[in-house]
Amino acid sequence: MRATYMYGPGDVRVIDVADPVIVDQTDAVVRIVRSCICGSDLHPYHSMSPSSQGSPMGHECVGVVEEVGREVRTVEKGDLVITPFAWSDGTCEFCREGLQTSCRHGGFWGGGDVGGLQAEAVRVPLADGTLVAVPVEETSPLIPSLLTLSDVYGTGHHAAVKARVTAGTTVTVIGDGAVGLMAVLSARRLGAERIVLMGRHKQRTDLGREFGATDIVAERGAEGIAAVRELTGGDGSHVVIEAVGHMPAYEQAVGVVRPGGVISRVGVPQYSKAPVGFGTLFGPNITLTGGPAPARAYIDTLLPGVLDGSVDPGKVFDREIGLDEVPEGYRAMDDREALKVLVRP
Amino acid sequence: MRATYMYGPGDVRVIDVADPVIVDQTDAVVRIVRSCICGSDLHPYHSMSPSSQGSPMGHECVGVVEEVGREVRTVEKGDLVITPFAWSDGTCEFCREGLQTSCRHGGFWGGGDVGGLQAEAVRVPLADGTLVAVPVEETSPLIPSLLTLSDVYGTGHHAAVKARVTAGTTVTVIGDGAVGLMAVLSARRLGAERIVLMGRHKQRTDLGREFGATDIVAERGAEGIAAVRELTGGDGSHVVIEAVGHMPAYEQAVGVVRPGGVISRVGVPQYSKAPVGFGTLFGPNITLTGGPAPARAYIDTLLPGVLDGSVDPGKVFDREIGLDEVPEGYRAMDDREALKVLVRP
Structure with missing residues (x-):
């Protein structure tokens, strides 16, 4: 099958690899229906140490179960499934507490002998704990929104939940990438009335308004801080969601947060x-809070709104490409030509 | 009157200064009944930039109101009062939210034209917002415990509250100074059953046991981290209270905190x-949470237990000195001869 590997900064290739097979009886093999490229994939795209082996890429997908090991109980061949960006056993204390990213037996796609999801198929370890079957056809227009439950929608929700956003909270979101926009949507969903989005790409901030942003601040640095402070009566924002991961965004967050407030980070630092x-x-x-979102934990909460159409997080995808075009997809996201790229294997 | 000033590392002097007088009609003048030396006073004692003017020292006291300005309503001459370690108006949004350390019009003792509390008397700005009158005589044996409400008990409570300690939380407290011990007492009061105290002064950790510590870890660094992890089933502590302020204590906190957990800092970094x-x-x-405790906010909550004797935080005081002996009191605390020194002007 074809799968995406990264070999160094800017060096993404789609290569032939062996088809995935069941290794442990708790595995499933999933044929990927849609995958996508994440803002966090751009971090190694800039700074990865060159490697001749390469790293398998991609950690978001919706797929169809092709085969399951003998011990798998909760999914079966033919199920359409969402794969969260970490795999997890679903039974350890951390999973039961809803922190599947710290699962005792779990891990991340592309680590060890587990492949990435910008590929045609993948072996899913611990399928019962990891996969969520949804009663949707693979041709459904809901697929892009379901795919956001794999990472970005769950990540935006995590940022807002960790910051304990409720009605009355003033929220500032730093970053108009897909995670920032999902944080806007999530803060709105949790009742925030005043949501300031810091970003300077009009197309993205327009989508941010659609998702619930009440104010847009395009300035950065001292000017951006002054603008947010002016919007918030001089005191700053109860909650700041940092959805970028670079130091200037952290400094921006410190600059606009209100005394007693919360900075919630979901951009990988x-x-x-x-x-x-x-x-x-x-x-x-x-x-200061945040971290990798336990996307698995949030699917139960967020799925109903996706299925009934009351939210449409799939709008963050503004380009669709085939698997062999993935290197071009990285380039387009890195050049800010595309907000988030959907990949059709 | 006599008052304490610091001029540089190790250089503490008790000098003659003008008696405090009412300046603003919202002021009170308070005669100090008992003050004390704080672990945080040892930070400048080590690292203060030498100054010929000196800095007024002391931010904890119980005193008696001697005089009030015309606009003061809530205290009157003769009242025994607790002075929190920050003064505050009691009316701004931050005060109403219980974050008096960020009061719009408040400040800290020894800043600007406001004196320190290791002195015979002090001018208290914004007396209505700052002072809490308690129905106790100045000769009462409760005075040391009431004095802890000025800072260390409120600070320990703040650490536990910011970390959302409840029944079932495993708490590790780093530091066996007065704030660390008050954090133990506070975590116990909020229902924590497992409380690990990291400290190596037996007299102090014995008092920690009395306040509720269930386990003592004397080791530091990698050994100390391993010991706490062993006590907590390998995963670490839900909550770590960092009551020191130096980088090795921060690193210790990172080493012993459980995934998904909280590091609550009350040692001034x-x-x-x-x-x-x-x-x-x-x-x-x-x-990561914590900061200077809004001691004023917590007095209402913590005072009843002090008055009815169900807690005895005043046990942290193990030495009492006169005002002119304050320099010797700093030395004794710095040399770990004394845990916390009570000062009788």
Whole structure:
């Protein structure tokens, strides 16, 4: 089959690899119906250490179960399934607490002997804990929205949940990528009335307005901070969702958060240390939270709204390509020509 | 009157200064009955930039109102009062939300033209918002416990509240100073059953046991982390309260916190940057919280237990000195001869 590998900065290739097969009796093999490219894939696209082996890419998909191991109980051949961006056993304490990204026996796509999802098919370990079957045909127009439950919608929701957004919370979202836009949608869904979106790509911020943003701030740095502070009566935002991962976005978050407020990070941090001292987080009692979303945990909560059409998170996809065009898809996302690229194997 | 000033590392002097007087009609003048030395006073004692003017010291006291401005309504001459370690108007949004340390018009003792509390008396700005009158005589044996409501008990409580400690939470407290011990007491009060205290001064950890610690870990660094992990089934502690403020304590906190857990800092950080990246906070979804405690906010909650004797936080005081002995009190606390020093002006 064909699968996507990255070999170094800017070097993405679609190559032939062996077809996936059942290895453990808790596995399933899933044929991928739609995958996509994630903003977080652009981090290694910029900074990956060159590797002759390459790394399998892709961690979001909707697919159809082709085969299951003898011990698999909750899905069967022919089921349409959502695969969250981490696989997990569903039974350990962390899974039961809803933190599947820390599952005792789980892992991430493309790690060890598990493939990536920008591919034609994949072996899914711990299929019972990982996969969620949905009563939808693979030709359904709901597929793009279901695919967002694999990562970006769950990630936006995680940001808002970790920050304890409720009615009355003023939320600022830093970043107008797909995760930032999903954070807007999620904050709105949890009742936030004032949602400031910091971003400067009009097409994206327009979609942000559609998802619930009440104010757009295109400026960055000191100007952007001043603009958000002015919008929030001088004090800043109760909650700031940082959906980028670079240090200037962190600094922006510190600049616009209100004393006693929360910075919730879902952009994968591209730094190891950050300011947390008296003058930044400690003095004004700022809480720093967030991390990789346990997307699996949120599917039960978020799926009904997708199925009944009350939300349409699939609107973040603005381009669809075939699997062999994935390298071009990375380029288009990196150049901000495309917001989020759907991949049809 | 006599008052304490610090001029540089190790250089504490008790000097003659002008008696405080009413400046604004919202002021009170308070004669200090008992003050004390705080672990956080030892930070400048180590690292203050030398100054010929000096800094007024002390931010905790119980006193008696001597005089009030015309606009003061809630306290009157002769009242015994607790002064929280920040003064605040009690009316701004931050005060109404219980974040008096971020009061729009408030400040900290020893800043601007407001004196420190290791002194004979002090001018209290915004007396209505700041002072809490308690129906106790100044000769009462409850005075030391009431004095802890000025800072350390409120600070320990803040650490536990910000970390949302409830029954069933496993809590590790890093630091066996007065704030660490108050965090133990507070975690116990909020229902925590398993409380690991990391500290190596037996007299202090014995008091920690009395306040509710179930386990003591004397080791530090990798050994200390391994010991806490062993005590917590390998996964670490839901909540870690960092009551020191130095980087090794932060690193210890990161080492012992459970995935999905909370690090709550109440030791004033002596660093500006810290590890917060994928490998420390982000990957395991750790929340970092804490800051200066709004001690004023917690007095209503904590006072009844002090008055009825169900808690005895005043046990953290193990030495009492006169005001002129304050320099010796700093030395004794810095040398770990004394846990917390009560000052009798």
